[in-house]
Amino acid sequence: MSLKHWNKKHIISIRDFSRDEIDFVLKKSALMEDKLSSSKPVKLMKGRILANLFFEPSTRTRMSFETAMKRLGGKTVGFSVAETTSEAKGETITDTVRVVEGYADVIVLRHPAEGAARVASENIKIPLINGGDGANQHPTQTLLDLYTIQKEYKKIDGLSIAMVGDLKYGRTVHSLANALESYNVKLTFISPRELKMPKRMVNRLRDKNIEVKETTKLNIGNADVIYATRIQRERFPDLQEFERVKEAYVLDEIILNKLKDDAIIMHPLPRVSEISPEIDETRHARYFQQSRNGVPVRMALLCLVCGVDF
Amino acid sequence: MDDKKQERKLKIRNIKNGISIDHITAGKAPEVLKILGIDRGFTDSVTLAMNVKSSKMRKKDIVKVENKDLDVNEINKISVIAPQATINWIHDYQVVKKEKVKLPDELIGIVKCPNPSCITNKEREPVKSIFLVKNTNPVVLVCKYCERETESLY
Ligand SMILES: [Zn+2]
Numbered sequence: 001m002s003l004k005h006w007n008k009k010h011i012i013s014i015r016d017f018s019r020d021e022i023d024f025v026l027k028k029s030a031l032m033e034d035k036l037s038s039s040k041p042v043k044l045m046k047g048r049i050l051a052n053l054f055f056e057p058s059t060r061t062r063m064s065f066e067t068a069m070k071r072l073g074g075k076t077v078g079f080s081v082a083e084t085t086s087e088a089k090g091e092t093i094t095d096t097v098r099v100v101e102g103y104a105d106v107i108v109l110r111h112p113a114e115g116a117a118r119v120a121s122e123n124i125k126i127p128l129i130n131g132g133d134g135a136n137q138h139p140t141q142t143l144l145d146l147y148t149i150q151k152e153y154k155k156i157d158g159l160s161i162a163m164v165g166d167l168k169y170g171r172t173v174h175s176l177a178n179a180l181e182s183y184n185v186k187l188t189f190i191s192p193r194e195l196k197m198p199k200r201m202v203n204r205l206r207d208k209n210i211e212v213k214e215t216t217k218l219n220i221g222n223a224d225v226i227y228a229t230r231i232q233r234e235r236f237p238d239l240q241e242f243e244r245v246k247e248a249y250v251l252d253e254i255i256l257n258k259l260k261d262d263a264i265i266m267h268p269l270p271r272v273s274e275i276s277p278e279i280d281e282t283r284h285a286r287y288f289q290q291s292r293n294g295v296p297v298r299m300a301l302l303c304l305v306c307g308v309d310f
Numbered sequence: 311m312d313d314k315k316q317e318r319k320l321k322i323r324n325i326k327n328g329i330s331i332d333h334i335t336a337g338k339a340p341e342v343l344k345i346l347g348i349d350r351g352f353t354d355s356v357t358l359a360m361n362v363k364s365s366k367m368r369k370k371d372i373v374k375v376e377n378k379d380l381d382v383n384e385i386n387k388i389s390v391i392a393p394q395a396t397i398n399w400i401h402d403y404q405v406v407k408k409e410k411v412k413l414p415d416e417l418i419g420i421v422k423c424p425n426p427s428c429i430t431n432k433e434r435e436p437v438k439s440i441f442l443v444k445n446t447n448p449v450v451l452v453c454k455y456c457e458r459e460t461e462s463l464y
Contacts, residue, residue, distance in 0.1 A: 013457060015457065092432075092434050092435045092436065093429070093435060094435060094436055094437070111429075112427070113427060113428070113429040113432055113435075114425060114427045114428050114429060114455065114456035114457070114458075115428050115429035115430065115453065115454075115455025115456040115457070116429045118429075118454065118455050119429050119430075119435065119437045119455060122437075133429075133456075134427050134456075135427065136456055136457055137457065200459060
C-alpha cells in the first residue's frame with residue numbers, strides 16, 4: 001500500500017476501512033512501536049503541528065494523541081471544551097476547522113454531534129482524525145483494540161472473541177464488531193437481555209459468514225479475547241435491576257479458573273466495577289497495555305496521513 | 311343515480327392537465343400529498359384513492375392532481391416512500407409522458423435525518439443531509455454523516 005494512498009487521508013470511520021487498510025495500519029503500528037522502544041528519539045514529525053479540537057472533554061484520548069505527536073517530535077495546539085470561551089461554542093465546526101487549517105498540519109476532532117468529523121473533513125484540505133463523534137465512531141480506539149489483539153496472537157483470523165456488557169449502546173463494541181466483519185472470527189455477545197447487540201448488526205455479521213452466539217450467561221471458557229464494557233446506570237429505570245445485572249457480568253477471581261490459559265481481557269477504560277482489581281495482576285489483564293497501545297497506533301496514523309514515510 | 315355514478319367515475323379517472331401517480335404503496339397517498347405540498351390552501355382538483363385493488367401490488371393508492379407538474383426532488387422523495395410508483399403527465403386528457411420512479415443511489419438534501427444528535431440537524435451548521443440508499447425493498451437509507459440506518463422517513 002503506497003504512501004500516497006494515505007497522504008492527506010481523513011480518518012473518520014472504521015467503516016471506511018478495507019481489511020487491507022486495517023492490516024496495513026496494524027503493521028505500521030508495530031513498526032512504530034519498535035521505533036518507540038529503541039533508545040533513539042523519533043523525529044518523524046519534527047516541525048509539524050497537531051491541533052487537538054475537543055468540543056467535549058476526553059482526557060485520555062486527548063493525552064494519547066498529544067503523547068503520540070510529542071513522541072514524534074511534533075508540537076500540539078488546541079482546546080478542550082472546559083477551557084473554551086463562548087466563541088468556540090457558538091461557532092460552527094465548519095468555521096472552526098477552516099480557521100485551524102491555517103495553523104496546523106493535522107487535526108484531531110472530538111465532538112458530541114454524530115457526523116461532526118465527516119462534515120469538518122469535507123471543508124478542509126489538511127487531514128483530520130476523528131477522536132470520537134458522539135455515539136457514532138471512534139476509529140483510533142477500534143484500531144488500537146485490533147492492534148492489541150494482533151500483537152498478542154500475531155493474528156486475528158481464527159480467534160474467538162467475546163464481548164461482554166452493554167452491547168446495545170456501546171460504541172466501542174459496535175465499531176469493533178464492524179471491523180471484525182472482514183476477519184474470520186467467532187463472536188460471542190454476552191449481555192443482559194435489555195442491552196443486546198442490535199439485531200441489524202448481528203444479521204450483518206451473519207451475512208458475512210461470521211459465527212455469532214448471543215447469550216445472557218457469562219460463558220467465556222472458549223474465548224481467546226474477552227472484551228468487557230461498562231454497564232451504565234442510566235440504561236436502567238430500576239436501580240435494583242441495574243445492581244442485579246451489573247453483578248452478573250463482573251469479571252473477578254471466580255472466573256479465572258474458567259478462562260483459557262492464554263485468554264486476554266480487554267476494556268476501553270475507564271472501568272468502574274466490571275473488572276475487579278484482583279484481575280489486574282494476572283496474566284490475562286491487557287487493558288492498561290491496550291490503552292498504551294493507543295500511542296504507537298496514533299503515531300503511525302499521524303505519520304501516514306501527513307505523508308511521512310517510516 | 312346512474313348519472314351520478316358516471317360522474318364520480320369520470321372524476322377519478324380523468325384529469326385534463328396535470329399528473330397522475332399510480333402504484334403508490336398502499337396507505338402512502340397522504341404522504342405523497344405532503345411531498346407535493348398539497349394542503350388546505352391548495353385550490354386545484356385533487357383525487358385520492360386508497361387501498362385500491364391492484365393485480366400487481368394487491369393493494370395500492372392513486373393520486374391525481376390537476377394543473378400540477380413534478381420536479382426531480384419531488385420524484386426522488388416519492389421514490390423513497392413509494393418505490394413502485396409510476397407517474398403519468400397528462401395533457402388534454404392524454405398521457406404524454408410516463409415514468410416509473412427510481413430511487414437514486416444518493417438522496418441529497420431531500421430528507422431530514424431522524425437522529426436528533428446528527429450534525430445535519432444542528433442549527434447553523436452549513437451541511438445538507440445526504441443519505442445513501444442501502445436497500446430498495448424495503449427501502450433502507452444510511453445517513454452519510456451519523457451513519458445511522460433508517461427505514462421510515464416520513
Ligand atoms: Zn444523520
